[in-house]
Amino acid sequence: RIKKIRGYQVLDSRGNRTIRVKVETYGGVSDFGDAPAGASKGTREAVELRDKDGGVTEAVRIVDSVINDALRDFDVLNQLAVDRTLLKLDGTVNKSRIGGNTTIATSIAVLKTAAKSLNIEYFRYIGGPKTRYTPIPLLNILNGGLHAGNMLKIQEFIIIPKDFDSFSDALFASTTIYKKLKDLITERYGKIYTALGDEGGVSPPLEKTRDALDLVYTAIKNSGYEGQVYIGMDAASSDFYNDGVYEIDGKKYSPDEMIDYYANLANEYPILYLEDPFNENDFDRFATLQSKLKNTIVTGDDLYTTNVEYLKKGIEKKSTTGTIVKPNQIGTLSETFDYIELAKKNSIKIIVSHRSGETEDHFIADLAVGVQSDFIKTGAPARGERTSKYNRIIEIERDYGLEYYGKRL
Ligand code: PGA
Ligand code: ZN
Secondary structure, rough: OEEEEEEEEEEEOOOOOOEEEEEEEEEOOOOEEOOEEEEOOOOOOOOOOOOOOOOOHHHHHHHHHHHHHOOOOOOOOOOOHHHHHHHHHOOOOOOOOOOHHHHHHHHHHHHHHHHHHOOOOOHHHHHHOOOOOOOOEEEEEEOOOOOOOOOOOOOOOEEEEEEOOOOOOOHHHHHHHHHHHHHHHHHHHHHHHOEEEOOOOOEEOOOHHHHHHHHHHHHHOOOOOOOOOOOOEEHHHHEEEEOOOEOOEEEEOOOOHHHHHHHHHHHHHOOEEEOOOOOOOOHHHHHHHHHHHOOOOEEEEOOOOOOOHHHHHHHHHOOEEEEEEEEHHHHHHHHHHHHHHHHHHHHHEEEEEOOEEEOOHHHHHHHHHOOOOOEEEEOOOOOHHHHHHHHHHHHHHHHHHOOOOHOOO
């Protein structure tokens, strides 16, 4: 049973303050959960509770008082009762009262403490003994959009090491490509261009999508991985969309013209994955593009914000074949599990994802393995807040002999 719940103001990877919650049982078991933070957030996400100066002291106060009082003596194994109580304490649709950051950190801390109290791994507690696969990593090795200081409108250029025998092999191939990419940039533009963006990818001061794709594709080819490693993009296009117009590559495009824009790129490059190609309200154009691009997993992030209501709409309209899952977009793990169940029932591929502002908490690695997600998206193979997730999967792979999902996709 839960004895005590406490909040802490800690730092995220951008040096912003975020909330950590620690749960302790009467049996003396204790564990923590951290709230990550997005920069290119969907408008329908759970709201973060923040002080005027960006701190989270009010969120910490709520954890120490309201949440601690409400959840004291709860069975730590009853995640659903815990999460329902958090929902009731908040009482709003978007968790604006006590904050989605407050609720998700608490929800994660409770689940981790529960697993620890049973002395089992988090992923086993989530998924049971039938866990077989490690997910495919989506590695964002070149950053643009709101995550970088350059002019690239597409937020993420991703490599997908699909055809490998193990998660480790896939990951280590990615580091070869990542280094090759840095070498290429140094050669073509100079070393000063190899600075990193928020998710650990390089962020060269380029302007055009094709220039970035060309760099990434060349790095894949020069490393000898063509045909094994594919390309993905997160356009996060709500951030360059305004009043019916997408502004990209120094030009203006109508929504219909954007369909051809992406289709042309998918013709020229091996694009297996495409996230948020249209603004977060355009369910219909997502569907048109997905029906055109049979070999690309069109995916909704801001489109769905891990919320079953919007996923239902996307399923009805056949908007995408993939969905991002970010627990902090919805605010509790129970809601996240419901969301994943709905996606799976409808054969929508699941991409468990970090945020651009992360912490060293590697819980989402266990979440991805536990729910047997198809992919995990957690940045470049560099910077501790990103590598902590990848390294955790390496550990699980070796300790439990899990198979790599890549070749089955
Ligand atoms: P965010 O971006 O964490 O800054 O929202 C990640 C994404 O758009 O996938
Ligand atoms: Zn995204």
